[in-house]
Amino acid sequence: MNVNVExxxxxxxxxxxxxxxxxxxxxxxxxxxxxxxxxxxxxGAKLENTVFVSGIGCSSRFPYYMATYGFHTIHxxxxxxxxxxxxxxxxxxVWVVTGDGDALSIGGNHLxxxxxxxxxxNILLFNNxxxxxxxxxxxxxxxxxxxxxxxxxxxxxxxxxxxxFALGCNARFVARGIDVQAKxxxxxxxxxxxxxxxxxxxxIQNCIVYNDGAFSNFxxxxxxxxxxxxxxxxxxxxxxxxxxxxxxxxxxxLKIEAVVVGENGVTAGDILVHDEKNRVLAGLLAxxxxxxxxxxxxxxxxxxAPSYEAQVAAQNAQAxxxxxxxxxxxxxxxxxxxxx
Amino acid sequence: MNVQNVPKSELEAVVVRFAGDxxxxxxxxxxxxxxxxALAGNSLATFPxxxxxxxAPTGTTYGVSAFQINFGSRVVKTAGDQPDVLVxxxxxxxxxxxxGLRKGGLIILDSGAFKDKDIKRAGxxxxxxxxxxxxxxxxxxxxxxxxxxxxxxxxxxxxxEALRTKNLWVLGLVSWMYDRELNSTNEYVARKFGADDPIGxxxxxxxxxxxxxGETHEISGDISPxxxxxxxxxxxxxxxxxxxxxxxxxxxxxxxxANLEALLASYPITPSSPILHILARLKQFGITTFQxxxxxxxxxxxxxxxxxxxxxxxxxxxxxxxxxxxxxxLGIGTELPLVVVNTxxxxxxxxxxxxxxxxxxxxxxxxxxxxAPIPVVASRSPGDCxxxxxxxxxxxxxxxxxxxxxxxxxxxxxxxxxRIPSMKDFKxxxxxxxxxxxxxxxxLRDPKTLxxxxxxxxxxxxxxxxxxxxxxxxxxxxxxxxxxxxxxTDTRAAKINNIANDIPEQGVEAxxxxxxxxxxxxxxTFGPINRAVSNMRAKGLDVSHIHIRHIWPLPRNLxxxxxxxxxxxxxxxxxxxxxxxxxxxxxxxxxGLLKVSGQPLKIDEVESAIRSQLGAP
Ligand SMILES: Cc1ncc(C[n+]2csc(CCOP(=O)(O)OP(=O)(O)O)c2C)c(N)n1
Ligand code: SF4
Ligand SMILES: [Mg+2]
Numbered sequence: 001m002n003v004n005v006e007x008x009x010x011x012x013x014x015x016x017x018x019x020x021x022x023x024x025x026x027x028x029x030x031x032x033x034x035x036x037x038x039x040x041x042x043x044g045a046k047l048e049n050t051v052f053v054s055g056i057g058c059s060s061r062f063p064y065y066m067a068t069y070g071f072h073t074i075h076x077x078x079x080x081x082x083x084x085x086x087x088x089x090x091x092x093x094v095w096v097v098t099g100d101g102d103a104l105s106i107g108g109n110h111l112x113x114x115x116x117x118x119x120x121x122n123i124l125l126f127n128n129x130x131x132x133x134x135x136x137x138x139x140x141x142x143x144x145x146x147x148x149x150x151x152x153x154x155x156x157x158x159x160x161x162x163x164x165f166a167l168g169c170n171a172r173f174v175a176r177g178i179d180v181q182a183k184x185x186x187x188x189x190x191x192x193x194x195x196x197x198x199x200x201x202x203x204i205q206n207c208i209v210y211n212d213g214a215f216s217n218f219x220x221x222x223x224x225x226x227x228x229x230x231x232x233x234x235x236x237x238x239x240x241x242x243x244x245x246x247x248x249x250x251x252x253x254l255k256i257e258a259v260v261v262g263e264n265g266v267t268a269g270d271i272l273v274h275d276e277k278n279r280v281l282a283g284l285l286a287x288x289x290x291x292x293x294x295x296x297x298x299x300x301x302x303x304x305a306p307s308y309e310a311q312v313a314a315q316n317a318q319a320x321x322x323x324x325x326x327x328x329x330x331x332x333x334x335x336x337x338x339x340x
Numbered sequence: 341m342n343v344q345n346v347p348k349s350e351l352e353a354v355v356v357r358f359a360g361d362x363x364x365x366x367x368x369x370x371x372x373x374x375x376x377x378a379l380a381g382n383s384l385a386t387f388p389x390x391x392x393x394x395x396a397p398t399g400t401t402y403g404v405s406a407f408q409i410n411f412g413s414r415v416v417k418t419a420g421d422q423p424d425v426l427v428x429x430x431x432x433x434x435x436x437x438x439x440g441l442r443k444g445g446l447i448i449l450d451s452g453a454f455k456d457k458d459i460k461r462a463g464x465x466x467x468x469x470x471x472x473x474x475x476x477x478x479x480x481x482x483x484x485x486x487x488x489x490x491x492x493x494x495x496x497x498x499x500x501e502a503l504r505t506k507n508l509w510v511l512g513l514v515s516w517m518y519d520r521e522l523n524s525t526n527e528y529v530a531r532k533f534g535a536d537d538p539i540g541x542x543x544x545x546x547x548x549x550x551x552x553x554g555e556t557h558e559i560s561g562d563i564s565p566x567x568x569x570x571x572x573x574x575x576x577x578x579x580x581x582x583x584x585x586x587x588x589x590x591x592x593x594x595x596x597x598a599n600l601e602a603l604l605a606s607y608p609i610t611p612s613s614p615i616l617h618i619l620a621r622l623k624q625f626g627i628t629t630f631q632x633x634x635x636x637x638x639x640x641x642x643x644x645x646x647x648x649x650x651x652x653x654x655x656x657x658x659x660x661x662x663x664x665x666x667x668x669x670l671g672i673g674t675e676l677p678l679v680v681v682n683t684x685x686x687x688x689x690x691x692x693x694x695x696x697x698x699x700x701x702x703x704x705x706x707x708x709x710x711x712a713p714i715p716v717v718a719s720r721s722p723g724d725c726x727x728x729x730x731x732x733x734x735x736x737x738x739x740x741x742x743x744x745x746x747x748x749x750x751x752x753x754x755x756x757x758x759r760i761p762s763m764k765d766f767k768x769x770x771x772x773x774x775x776x777x778x779x780x781x782x783x784l785r786d787p788k789t790l791x792x793x794x795x796x797x798x799x800x801x802x803x804x805x806x807x808x809x810x811x812x813x814x815x816x817x818x819x820x821x822x823x824x825x826x827x828x829t830d831t832r833a834a835k836i837n838n839i840a841n842d843i844p845e846q847g848v849e850a851x852x853x854x855x856x857x858x859x860x861x862x863x864x865t866f867g868p869i870n871r872a873v874s875n876m877r878a879k880g881l882d883v884s885h886i887h888i889r890h891i892w893p894l895p896r897n898l899x900x901x902x903x904x905x906x907x908x909x910x911x912x913x914x915x916x917x918x919x920x921x922x923x924x925x926x927x928x929x930x931x932g933l934l935k936v937s938g939q940p941l942k943i944d945e946v947e948s949a950i951r952s953q954l955g956a957p
C-alpha cells in the first residue's frame with residue numbers, strides 16, 4: 001500500500017492507485033475509470049475527502065483503482081454502507097459504484113431507499129446487462145431472450161429500466177452516459193457531484209466477454225449520430241447527423257414520437273424542448289430505447305430538494321443547541337429516591 | 341375476606357399479577373404500581389407479559405396482557421414464581437392466569453366483566469365463580485366496571501373512555517392495599533393528559549375512588565392493608581430502570597468514554613425497538629439514529645459509520661440479527677468496530693416475538709459463514725445492561741471488531757430499582773485515530789492487542805482501500821495468497837482469543853469456588869439461579885452459582901473453575917447452547933436445566949434441579 005502525499009494541483013494520474021487493474025482487456029470499465037480520474041482532477045477534488053464505496057461485481061472493483069479512500073463492501077449493500085458513512089461525515093464526497101445486478105437485483109431495496117431519502121451520494125450504475133463477475137448469467141436489465149448459462153433458451157422475464165426505476169424512486173438527479181464517451185461522462189460526474197442529494201448516473205458499459213455488442217445498435221460509430229440524443233436543458237430534443245430528427249409529444253396518446261423536421265408537416269416548433277425539472281418529461285424520455293428511439297443521454301432530470309443527511313444534521317444541531325448532553329443528569333431525571 | 345391472613349413470611353415479599361384484555365391498560369397499571377413501589381423503598385422485579393397482537397379481539401384468552409411484580413422488604417431477584425395476588429379484569433384473564441396462582445392466594449376480579457358470553461368466550465363451560473373452580477383461592481369480587489362508570493360520569497366522557505379508567509381504579513385499590521403513595525401516578529396522569537382534560541380528570545378520579553374504596557371496606561372488614569417496610573439498599577440515588585433504557589444509556593455512556601459520536605442504525609422489531617426509540621431522543625449526546633429500510637441496511641449503515649470514524653451500533657432481535665450476518669462478516673474482515681445488540685426472543689423464525697428466550701447463543705458465537713470469531717457479552721439484569729453495553733463498546737473500539745451484545749425480551753421490558761452510576765466512576769477509553777503517514781498501511785497492528793489501526797476518511801495522506809476480499813497481512817491490499825489467508829485467519833482468531841486476557845477472571849456469585857455442584861448461567865437467568873442457590877445453601881446443600889458475562893471468549897480460568905466441581909448444571913432458556921459450548925471447550929460432563937416456554941426460569945425449577953443433582957430430598 002502506497003501512501004500518497006498530495007501535491008498542490010492533482011492530475012488524473014494522482015487519482016489512480018498503485019494497484020494493477022484487473023478487468024478483462026477491452027472491458028468498458030477501463031474507460032469509465034479513466035474518465036473518473038480526469039474528471040476528479042478537473043473538479044479539483046481532494047483525495048482525502050473523496051470516498052468510493054462499491055458492492056460486488058466486476059464494476060465494484062472500482063475503488064481499488066482509485067487513490068482516494070475506498071470501501072469494497074458486499075453484494076448490493078453499497079448504498080446502505082455509503083448512507084451510514086455520509087450520515088456520519090456529511091462533508092465527505094461519497095461515490096457509490098455498482099452494477100446492474102448489484103444495484104437492481106440483490107440491492108434493489110437499498111438503491112430505492114437511498115434515492116427516495118435523497119441522501120447526498122453520487123451513485124454510478126455500470127449497466128452491462130449481464131452478471132460479469134459470476135461469468136455471464138442474465139441480469140435484471142438483460143433484454144427478453146438473453147441467452148446465458150442460466151437461460152440457455154433465452155430469458156423470459158421483462159427487464160428493469162434503470163433510469164425509469166430511479167425516477168420511480170423519486171430520485172432528484174437522473175442521468176445516463178456511455179462508458180467510452182469520456183467528455184460527456186466528465187460532465188455527468190461533475191453535475192452529479194455538485195447536485196446536493198442523491199444523484200443517479202446510469203453508465204452503459206460494454207462487457208466484452210459476456211455481452212459484447214449489447215449496445216452496438218447505438219454505440220457504433222456509424223450509427224451513433226442517428227441513435228443517440230444528448231439532451232440539454234432548454235434545448236430542443238433534436239438528434240441525427242443533420243439535427244433534423246426530433247421527439248414530439250402526441251397529446252392524444254401521451255406518447256413520444258420520433259419525427260423528422262420538415263417531413264409530414266413537422267416543424268421545428270413541434271419538437272419538445274428539454275426541461276430538466278420536468279419529471280413527467282423525464283419519465284417519458286428515460287423509457288425510450290433503441291431501435292425505435294434514440295438512446296437518451298445526458299442529464300434527464302435534475303430538480304434538487306433538501307438532502308437527507310443535511311436535514312438529519314439540522315435536527316442534531318437543534319438538539320445540541322442547548323449544549324452537550326449530561327448523562328449523569330439524564331439518568332437522574334424523573335422519579336428517583338435516595339438511600340443514605 | 342382478609343388480605344392479611346397470608347402466612348407472615350410471605351409479607352417479606354409479595355407477587356402481584358395484573359391481568360386483563362390487551363386494551364385494559366394493564367401494562368400502564370403495572371408499571372405505575374412498580375414506580376410507586378420503588379419510591380416506597382422496596383426491592384422489586386417486574387415481568388410484563390403481553391401478547392404479540394396489538395389489540396386482539398376483546399375477551400379472548402390470546403388477547404390477555406399481564407404484568408407481574410414481585411416486591412418486598414428483602415432483596416427481590418426475580419419477578420416471582422407464583423403470584424400471591426391475581427387481579428383479573430375479565431374472565432379470559434382469569435382463565436389464563438388462575439392456575440399459576442399460589443394455593444390460598446387472593447383473586448380480585450371485576451364481576452362487571454363476568455357476563456355469560458364473556459365467560460363462554462374465555463373457555464369456561466360454567467361460571468368459574470360458582471362451580472368450585474376457584475375453591476383453592478380466596479376470591480374478592482368487585483364490580484370494578486360499574487365503579488369506573490360511576491366515577492367517570494361527572495366528567496362527561498364516553499362510556500368507552502369511562503370503562504378504560506378501570507386500570508387506575510385498580511391501581512388506587514392496590515396502592516391502598518400496600519400503602520403506596522399516589523403522587524407519582526397523579527403526576528403521570530396530569531402530564532399525559534394535561535390538567536384540564538376530562539379524560540385525565542376521570543382517570544384521576546378513578547384512582548382516588550379505588551383508593552377510597554379500600555379505606556371504606558377496610559372499615560367494613562372486607563380487606564385490610566399490608567405494611568411492607570423498605571429494604572436496606574446500599575447508599576446512593578436510585579431509580580427504576582428497564583433493560584432497554586439501561587442498555588441505551590450504556591451505549592451512550594460507552595460512546596462518551598470512547599470519545600466518539602455514535603450512529604445507531606436499526607429496523608423496528610419487538611422487543612428491540614425501545615433502544616431505537618430511546619436513542620432517537622439522545623441527539624444531544626452526539627448520537628444520530630437512522631431507521632433503515634431493513635436490518636441488512638441497518639448493519640451496513642452502522643458499519644459505514646464506523647468506517648467513517650464514528651461508533652456504529654445496530655440493534656435488533658433474532659430474525660433481524662440473522663439478516664445482519666453477512667455485514668457482520670464484512671466488519672470482521674475489514675476489522676471495524678461495531679456493536680450489534682441482540683434482544684433475544686423466542687424462535688425460530690417469528691417464533692414468539694413478545695416472549696423471552698436465550699436461544700441466539702450459537703448464532704452469536706458461531707453463526708456466520710467461515711471462521712468469523714467475535715466477542716460476545718451478555719447482560720444478566722435490566723440494570724446490568726448499562727455496564728455490559730459499556731464493555732461491548734470498549735471491546736469493539738479497542739480490538740477493532742464487531743461485538744455481539746446479548747439481552748433478551750425479559751430483561752428489555754422488566755424493570756428493577758437501580759443505583760444510578762456516576763460517569764466519573766468509569767474509566768474512559770478514548771479512541772485515537774491513526775494520523776501518522778510514516779509506513780502507513782491500513783492493517784498495521786498493535787502488537788499487543790493485534791487490533792489494526794483506525795484511519796478514517798478525510799485524513800490527509802492515509803488514503804487506502806479496504807474491502808471484503810482477503811487482505812494482505814503486510815499491506816492491506818487484496819491478496820489471494822494461500823499462506824496469507826492462513827495467517828490472516830489465525831490473526832483474526834488470536835486477536836479475539838487474546839481478549840480473554842483483558843476481562844476479569846470468572847468468580848462465583850454464590851457459594852464456594854469448589855464443591856459438589858456448580859449451577860452455571862448466563863444472561864437473564866441470573867435472578868432465579870441466584871435465589872435458588874442461596875435458598876439451597878441455606879438448607880445446607882453444597883452448591884455454587886457461576887454466571888458468565890463474557891460468553892466469547894470465555895474467561896481464562898473458567899475451565900479450571902468448572903473442574904473444581906463434581907457436577908456442573910447449566911441452566912438456560914434454550915435447548916442446551918451454553919451447555920454444548922462448555923462441553924466442547926472443556927470436555928466436561930455437564931448437565932442441562934433447559935427451558936423454552938417463553939417464560940422466565942422459576943426459582944422452584946432451579947431448586948428441584950439442584951436437589952435432584954445432589955440427590956437431596
Ligand atoms: C450474497 C452474494 N450473492 C451472490 C454473490 C455472487 N455475485 C457476485 S457479483 C454478482 C453479480 C454481479 O453483476 P453486476 O452487479 O451486474 O456486476 P458486473 O460484474 O456485471 O459488473 C453475483 C451474483 C455474492 N458475491 N454475494
Ligand atoms: S467480465 Fe465483462 S464486465 Fe467483467 S471485467 Fe470482463 S469484460 Fe468487464
Ligand atoms: Mg453487470
